[in-house]
Amino acid sequence: MGSTPTPGGVNVVNLIDTLRYALSALRERRGRSILTILGIAVGSGLIISLVSLGEGINTVVTDRLMMLGANNIIVLPAQGSNIQFSDADVQKITRIPGVTVVAPFYLAVAEFQVGGTRVSGRVLGIDPMQLQIIFPGIKILEGDSPTPTSSTQIGVGYKVAFPPAAVTTSRLYVGQPLTIMASTAEGLKTTSFTVTGIYDKFGASVFFDADTAVVMPLPAARRLLGEMRYQAILVNTERVDLVEYIISELEGLYGRNVTVISPSTILSTVRSIIASFTIFLGIIASVSLFVAGLGIMNTMIMSVMERTREIGVLRSIGMTRRDVLFTFLFEAMLTGLIGGLIGVGVGVGLSLGFGNYAGNFFRFGPQFEPIPIRSVITPELLMGTLLFAVLVGSVSGLYPARRAALIDPVKALKTE
Amino acid sequence: MEPDNAFAIVLEDVWKIYRIGKTEYPALRGLTLMVRRGEMLSVMGPSGSGKSTLLHIAGTLDRPTRGRVILEGIDISGLDDSRLSEIRNRKIGFVFQAYNLINRLSALENVSLPLAVRGVPLPERRAAALEALRLVGLKDAARKRPLELSGGEQQRVAIARGLVGRPRILLADEPTGNLDSKNAMIIIDILRNINKTLGTTLVIVTHNPEVAERSDRIVRLRDGRVESEVTLHA
Numbered sequence: 268m269g270s271t272p273t274p275g276g277v278n279v280v281n282l283i284d285t286l287r288y289a290l291s292a293l294r295e296r297r298g299r300s301i302l303t304i305l306g307i308a309v310g311s312g313l314i315i316s317l318v319s320l321g322e323g324i325n326t327v328v329t330d331r332l333m334m335l336g337a338n339n340i341i342v343l344p345a346q347g348s349n350i351q352f353s354d355a356d357v358q359k360i361t362r363i364p365g366v367t368v369v370a371p372f373y374l375a376v377a378e379f380q381v382g383g384t385r386v387s388g389r390v391l392g393i394d395p396m397q398l399q400i401i402f403p404g405i406k407i408l409e410g411d412s413p414t415p416t417s418s419t420q421i422g423v424g425y426k427v428a429f430p431p432a433a434v435t436t437s438r439l440y441v442g443q444p445l446t447i448m449a450s451t452a453e454g455l456k457t458t459s460f461t462v463t464g465i466y467d468k469f470g471a472s473v474f475f476d477a478d479t480a481v482v483m484p485l486p487a488a489r490r491l492l493g494e495m496r497y498q499a500i501l502v503n504t505e506r507v508d509l510v511e512y513i514i515s516e517l518e519g520l521y522g523r524n525v526t527v528i529s530p531s532t533i534l535s536t537v538r539s540i541i542a543s544f545t546i547f548l549g550i551i552a553s554v555s556l557f558v559a560g561l562g563i564m565n566t567m568i569m570s571v572m573e574r575t576r577e578i579g580v581l582r583s584i585g586m587t588r589r590d591v592l593f594t595f596l597f598e599a600m601l602t603g604l605i606g607g608l609i610g611v612g613v614g615v616g617l618s619l620g621f622g623n624y625a626g627n628f629f630r631f632g633p634q635f636e637p638i639p640i641r642s643v644i645t646p647e648l649l650m651g652t653l654l655f656a657v658l659v660g661s662v663s664g665l666y667p668a669r670r671a672a673l674i675d676p677v678k679a680l681k682t683e
Numbered sequence: 684m685e686p687d688n689a690f691a692i693v694l695e696d697v698w699k700i701y702r703i704g705k706t707e708y709p710a711l712r713g714l715t716l717m718v719r720r721g722e723m724l725s726v727m728g729p730s731g732s733g734k735s736t737l738l739h740i741a742g743t744l745d746r747p748t749r750g751r752v753i754l755e756g757i758d759i760s761g762l763d764d765s766r767l768s769e770i771r772n773r774k775i776g777f778v779f780q781a782y783n784l785i786n787r788l789s790a791l792e793n794v795s796l797p798l799a800v801r802g803v804p805l806p807e808r809r810a811a812a813l814e815a816l817r818l819v820g821l822k823d824a825a826r827k828r829p830l831e832l833s834g835g836e837q838q839r840v841a842i843a844r845g846l847v848g849r850p851r852i853l854l855a856d857e858p859t860g861n862l863d864s865k866n867a868m869i870i871i872d873i874l875r876n877i878n879k880t881l882g883t884t885l886v887i888v889t890h891n892p893e894v895a896e897r898s899d900r901i902v903r904l905r906d907g908r909v910e911s912e913v914t915l916h917a
Contacts, residue, residue, distance in 0.1 A: 585773070
């Protein structure tokens with residue numbers, strides 16, 4: 268109930284009474300209350316599910332890009348350019364200050380003969396000593412890394428050595444030969460190599476899936492592809508904050524002949540796209556919460572009209588205008604709070620379910636596995652949404668509550 | 684003239700003029716009325732004579748356009764909403780023709796309401812409400828909702844609500860207007876009893892001569908002024 272104006276003029280508000288009174292009022296108009304609360308629940312549920320999903324996508328993309336190493340830069344021939352990278356380019360790039368390692372590599376689509384079937388994947392020709400730069404932290408599961416100068420030794424990714432049961436039941440062993448078919452400048456070529464090592468599971472980064480790749484030293488790649496020119500050059504920098512400077516140096520060296528890609532610059536672009544997307548979703552969800560707020564306002568205005576006589580009674584037993592204002596404001600706020608609590612619950616459930624569902628469609632390309640998206644539900648998001656729902660409820664209640672407070676008690680008591 | 688503190692209610696040259704557009708509708712035209720402490724007064728008169736307006740002004744629900752209102756020795760003319768509300772809560776009880784109970788609340792909760800507004804803790808509030816219900820003979824109906832009760836019973840709950848805060852003044856606006864004569868007599872007996880045992884000043888607006896006969900004094904209004912008065916019991 269309301270408050271007691273004490274002689275000092277301080278109002279002692281009895282919140283529990285007000286709460287019980289508001290609950291009884293909401294119960295009295297049960298159907299309408301449920302619909303109004305539902306509106307708030309949908310709005311806040313949407314905010315939570317959409318924003319947490321956006322955050323989840325952001326996290327996945329960040330993780331995957333970071334697998335490639337934040338301080339790496341990849342230099343590729345630009346589309347339409349006939350530039351071909353040689354060891355001279357490697358020397359040139361090595362001289363740029365801040366560059367620690369320059370690793371030229373070959374990359375080709377290929378098929379591997381495992382057991383009786385062909386498994387498709389990619390061939391990555393690179394100095395095996397420099398593989399850690401592309402796949403930081405990758406480990407050998409069985410055998411050894413191929414010798415950098417060898418033209419026959421290869422290391423195979425986890426899924427090449429252990430293809431999915433649906434493809435074949437056989438597996439590769441260290442020391443076994445592996446036949447690789449690759450499309451080269453000279454057409455489709457079949458060459459045989461020896462497996463010296465099997466890499467442990469690593470996962471897919473944005474550019475390569477390490478698990479479906481075969482890693483071979485540069486001489487071996489030249490033997491397979493019959494190609495002397497490198498397809499791309501990987502540049503490892505001393506620190507992440509040097510990436511931009513080195514990119515500008517590289518562009519100075521090659522101009523429009525090359526395309527320069529770096530995970531950290533891609534990341535900032537991708538992140539800002541995802542952030543705007545998330546904000547966009549959040550705004551849409553917020554609009555629905557605002558609309559639900561209009562629902563509260565509408566319901567409360569009707570309620571005030573229907574309860575005019577009740578307001579007259581409350582005034583006649585000693586409620587001040589402020590008490591009446593507070594009583595109705597509290598009711599609107601409570602509607603927002605209940606709706607918000609339900610919405611938070613539904614939103615969390617929805618974002619978990621939706622995250623798993625969306626995960627099946629979220630992949631970098633057909634050759635990659637779908638990536639499970641984990642919705643990122645932070646306590647800040649939950650609290651913020653709940654507060655927002657309460658705020659929307661309170662603001663929506665302001666006008667009806669003011670109307671209630673300004674009702675003339677004499678007229679109110681005469682209302683039928 | 685007796686000193687102010689002998690009177691529960693003093694209305695001095697009270698005017699109430701309602702304005703709708705440019706037209707003025709005077710409800711009270713210089714009405715003067717004094718109600719002694721502990722008196723039971725009936726106010727009669729044709730409709731539109733200003734009976735209800737008088738009651739609303741005496742109950743601080745309405746303000747006079749002009750004139751002075753003194754309740755229990757307090758001049759309420761300059762008081763703000765919160766002070767007036769406090770006076771209503773502590774010194775005045777209302778009983779209406781249409782009972783005006785809140786249907787979603789039990790009889791006990793309805794009766795407790797003025798004490799809840801006053802900030803009285805729940806156990807004390809319940810005890811006082813039960814006592815008030817006992818005074819109107821409805822202690823057993825405490826848990827019932829208004830719509831489960833007869834009209835006469837609802838009005839008794841309303842009287843319990845009016846007296847639960849032990850106000851000095853009880854104002855009743857046609858309290859028997861919706862009731863048959865049997866129930867009307869029950870109500871008037873209860874009111875009379877409260878007036879006598881608790882010493883509560885009682886002002887009843889009524890059309891019912893049987894009700895008026897039971898009071899100490901009858902005042903008749905016409906055109907917003909006291910037309911005549913009869914003292915039945917001194």
